[in-house]
Amino acid sequence: MMRFILPFVVFMIMAAFMYVGLNLNPHEVPSPLVGRAAPAFTLPQLHEPSKQFSPQDMKGKVWLFNVWASWCTACEHEHPVFMDLARKNIVPIYGMDYKDQRADGEAWLRKHGNPYVLVVSDAEGRVGIDYGVYGVPETYVIDKQGVIQHKQIGAVTPEILDEKILPLIRELQAK
């Protein structure tokens, strides 16, 4: 009897590990930045390059920082979610146009709509490196103290927004 039970148990344990493994997304690397202060930067704005923006300007507010680019197809899928969210006026959304040409970024926003309070332009991708960006779109939830509370790698879907991001924002806003 033992001869059959033991291999079966071993098989079931392996199957359980593999089943869990199948559902893991290797592209979701936990960011060491969550729980730490959002890296400081000063970047020119996309629409008015003479003006600058830096995250210190946002102290005291909960905000979303969305990294996108005109060359990023997943950004197109996620964009309606932000358009919708912007209309609801729950949280200010700031954008960063990552490794993109200014004209392309502006044209993309004209075509798909602009949900952002303002957009900064990270043409060389240096601020992207500071934020550990490795696949756009990426979205950060930053709290009133300027600490990154959540990093969403990949497109924000309506489900992720309703189940993860919005509850977190409400909780942070109440603090």
Place this chain on the structure above:
Amino acid sequence: MKYLLIMLACLLPVASFAGEAQDMAADPVLEKRMIGLAENLRCLVCQNESLASSHADLAEDLRREVREQMQKGLSDQEIIDYLVSRYGDFVLYDPPVKRTTLVLWYGPFVLLLVGIGMLLFQLRKRRSRVMDMELTDEDVRRAAELLNQTAETAQTADESAGIKKDPKA
């Protein structure tokens, strides 16, 4: 003239790689150090490639970043810390021993020990099973019969082949 043109055409693909080679020219010693470091770092975009071999845009940016930090005089360890603080331990092909990586580091040895243990257990069990076998009189008789039979057939076979056996043997 025709052959010269053909030979020139063969050189064309090499020329198209010139864009990549240009960073090498600046400082070969630094470039070698950078590649050496980048070989032990994972590219986050194409995760089974090292930062040194990846052609992803981000890998190029990170190589530039590493190069610049080396020019600033930072040590390899400082540069690794810089990347880990942004991308996590995941960028390291040689992950540090931590509570979360204990299974990764020692799991295989535990499995090996369990395997050796099970093998020894099985071998011991098998040995005791073999020793426990006792021959009954009936078994001895049957064995002897079988042995005689083969001996006889062997003999007849030898005789038919014309081999004479020493009767004393």
